[in-house]
Amino acid sequence: MRGVLVTGASRGIGRATAVEFARRGDRVAVHYGQNREEAEKTVAVLPGTGHVLVRGDLADPEAAQRIADVAERELGGVDVLVNNAGVAPSPANRHPLAKVSYVDWQRSWREMIDVNLLGAANLTYCVTRHLIARGAWGRIVNIGSRGAFRGEPDHPAYGATKAALHAFGQSLAVSLAPHGIAVASVAPGFIATERQAGKLAGASGEALRGQSPFGRVGTPEEVAAAVLYLASPEAAWASGTILDLNGASHLRT
Structure with missing residues (x-):
């Protein structure tokens, strides 16, 4: 039984990931920023016991420390961290350079x-500092994006931050291996989360599904399955990888 901290776990990929870890007997710290009601729903559907809620604004460095400390204490140690929380592209933060104000x-x-x-x-x-202090092996899995490779013309900051997150993970994969800590990333394409339901309706949905030769978009559960593998003891040799999960909608060389 491991302690697992999943950020942004109130819905979508985060919730699906928390559920899959709990199904395998792990204790999960469900992190959320603002939506406590949805986070409580996540905890309510987790199999097993010992799961906890952890609130905090990840934009605040002091809050990040509190989140890590609370999860470490409440779970009896965090063995796996899933960095899933993020500011996603939306009409409200659309910023194409030629059309947006400075x-x-x-x-x-x-x-x-x-x-x-x-x-x-x-x-x-x-x-990670808690893991090193305990002398424990650990796993870090970052949720990146296909947009890091194919570009995000209307949301360039999103593409850039996800590319940086991938590079960050690869740097740590090298530096943390001597401590028994493996670090990897997944790069999902379009995923059918609650937040994306509007985009999947009508003509826009057809276009999105048409990006993949499978004729559909991905599911949160498919991302969760990949995260579970990368967080497993057997996946140490996958440290440093960036796993594409986009249904062949974007092939990089």
Whole structure:
């Protein structure tokens, strides 16, 4: 039985990931930023016992430390960290360079850097220092994006922060291997989460499903399955990998 901290676990990929870890007997710390009601729903559907809620704004470095400390204490140790929380592309933070004001450009970049990159980096630091202090093996899995490779023209800060998250994970895979800590990333394509339901309706949905030769988009459960493998004891040799999960909708060389 391991202690697992999943950030942004109130719904979508985070919830599906928390459920899969719990099904395998792990204790899960369900992190959320604002939506306590949805986070409580996640805890309610987790099999087993010993699961906890952890709240905190990952844009705040002090909050990242508190999140790591609370999860470490309540779970009796965090063995696996899943960096899933992030500021996702939306109409509200759309920022194509040729059309957005300089003020909105800066705001979008700052919001995404603070959470998608610095929040993950700070939390990883805090969790990893606990692992090293305990002399325990561990796993870090980052949720990146296909957009890091194919580009995000309307949300360049999102693509850039996800690319940076991938690079961050590869750097730590090298530096943390001597401590028995493996680090890997997954790069999902479009995933059918609750937040994306509107985009999947009508003509826009057909276009999104048409991006993959399978004629569909991915599911949170498929991402969760990949995370579970990368967090497993058997996946140490996959440390440093960036696993594409996009149904052949984007092939990189």
